[in-house]
Amino acid sequence: MPAPAQAPSGGGAAWRHLLLLLTALPLALALLAFALQWRGGGVDDPATRWPPHTAEPTTSSWLSHRSSSACADILAASSAPTFPYLRGWSFPFDAPHHPKVCVQTSTSAGLDQILPWLFYHKVVGVAHFLLFVEGKAAKPGVAGVLESIPGVKVVYRTKELEEQQARSRIWNETWLAGFFYKPCNYELFVKQSLNMEMAIVMARDAGMDWIMHLDTDELLYPGGAAEYSVRRLLADVPSDVDMVIFPNYESSVEHDDIKDPFSEVSMFKKNYDHLPKDTYFGMYKEATRGNPNYFITYGNGKSAARIQDHLRPNGAHRWHNYARSPNEIKLEEAAVLHYTYTKFSDLTSRRDRCGCKPTKEDVKRCFMLDFDRAAFIIASTASEEEMLRWYNERVVWNDRQLNLKLLRRGVLTRIYTPMAIVQGLRESGVFTSVIAASQSAANDKVPFQKNKTDSELRSVSGRFISSNSRKILSIVEPPFRDNDVSAVPPLSPPGLDEQQSFT
Secondary structure: OHHHHHHHHHHHHHHHHHHHHHHHHHHHHHHHHHHHHOOOOOOOOHHHHOOOHHHOOOOHHHHOOOOOHHHHHHHOOOOOOOOHHHOOOOOOOOOOOOOOEEEEEEEOOOHHHHHHHHHHHHHOOOOEEEEEEOHHHHOHHHHHHHHOOOOEEEEEOOHHHHHHHHOOHHHHOOOOHHHOOOOOHHHHHHHHHHHHHHHHHHHHHOOOOEEEEOOOOEEEEOOOOOOOOHHHHHHOOOOOOOEEEEOEEEEOOOOOOOOOHHHHOOEEEOOHHHOOHHHHHHOHHHHHOOOOOOOOOOOOOEEEEEOOOOEEEOOOOOEEEOOOOOOEEEOOOOEEEEOOOOOOHHHHHHHHOOOOOOOOOHHHHOOOOHHHHHHHHHHHHOOHHHHHHHHHHHOOOOOHHHHHHHHHHOOEEEOOHHHHHHHHHHHOOHHHHHHHHHHHHHHHOOOOOHHHHHHHHHHHHHHHHHHHHHHHOOOOOOOOOOOOOOOOOOOOOOOHHHHHHHO
16 A cells, blocks of 8 residues: 555645745746846946936027027927937938938028928938028027038028029019019019029039928928838839929817927828818818818928929929929828918918008908918907907817817828927937037137128029029020919919819
8 A cells, every 4th residue: 555655745746846936936037027127237228328318418508598488498308208319310311322302491480490390301311401591590599500410501591692593594584473573472482483493403413313392381291101201202203203292281280379380280181182072072161160261371282303404493382394394293192291370479470571551452462372361461450369369260170079070081180200200309309409519519619600601602602503504594495395384373272163173
């Protein structure tokens, strides 16, 4: 009977081994967790390669006499960076990536608007920026920062530049003549076209492949590309295509106290070209909400052009060619996000830039779009309380049920990527770092002065005139004549009265 006596002993040994295993396993896991989290002894966390976030220089000491506190607040970095690996990123643009994309703008905005706009487009693949500045953007505290950023060329609107542009071929042609010698938006439209003409030569000299005109309240959205990149989007365009049209989406703000549109706005109204026609016309009245048009401002998008001989602007929204009719395509998913009237202060700022009388007749010679005319009259004649009420009725999307209905039907859409990129750039200290670095460089060397680039501007202007004669404004008559092609102004989307022509 010895066998039965040994059975309990074997079972006890098994239980002891099991208890030992259950005791040792948690201890082993704890040691493993400690080893993985320990940063001494050669375990390298990439986030620790950068300086502590709180050690980044702040701008409050020197911004106080150059810009408002609102600007400093908008550009200030957070204490909890979302994109820690952006810190110290130099945005190398000399890498051999093709195609090389150039964005040109005419602006009088401040750093609080230009820096998020500019660095967002750097992230999405824009290689070169041509900034034609005046007003606030031309002040030393703003322009000095912009000139310090790699890949950025600042062109001042000086008397000399205006004299150079006054000799442009454009003034002797008919395609832009309908906009000459008119105030406000018409004057801006002509100025943008002249700047675009000059930018073609500058972009070509810089080795760019594509050029695009954008305002600083517009962001490119490369929807449909294999990656979130404008460069990749244009790389996939067939080689026989000369121009690519980006339909625009219009911002739909949800409250009236927005301070930083690029970081706070995520809802947009889709363009007519990206909607089924029955949806567009079927939801037109609800989407318009009593405004003159489906969009409160323009609806005909912006375009990018392949840089080539005889290229010319065709107004701020399109490009053209003196030698032939360009082959163009319209993108089915990509868009320009237009952040228009996103701040209540936009009502008064637009009013202050124009000296027209607030009458229905006079505003027609100053503004091209119906909503701009109505907004100017309200801003010129109403009290602030009345303006705020009008702004909430016409601009702010505060009816949640209507918003949900239009979102379900696809008229409205949510786009979060630009918001995330801009917030990440800000929280990582990119904006404050470039401002502080520019100020530090100015203190170490020579104080920035606006006229320091006058000689360079003379060189650029001279090359513009000579290059125009050689490359773009050649007197040699091409076989194609574009005398009947007029500049494309900002246009509203189709109205209900045009429904029959689309069915």
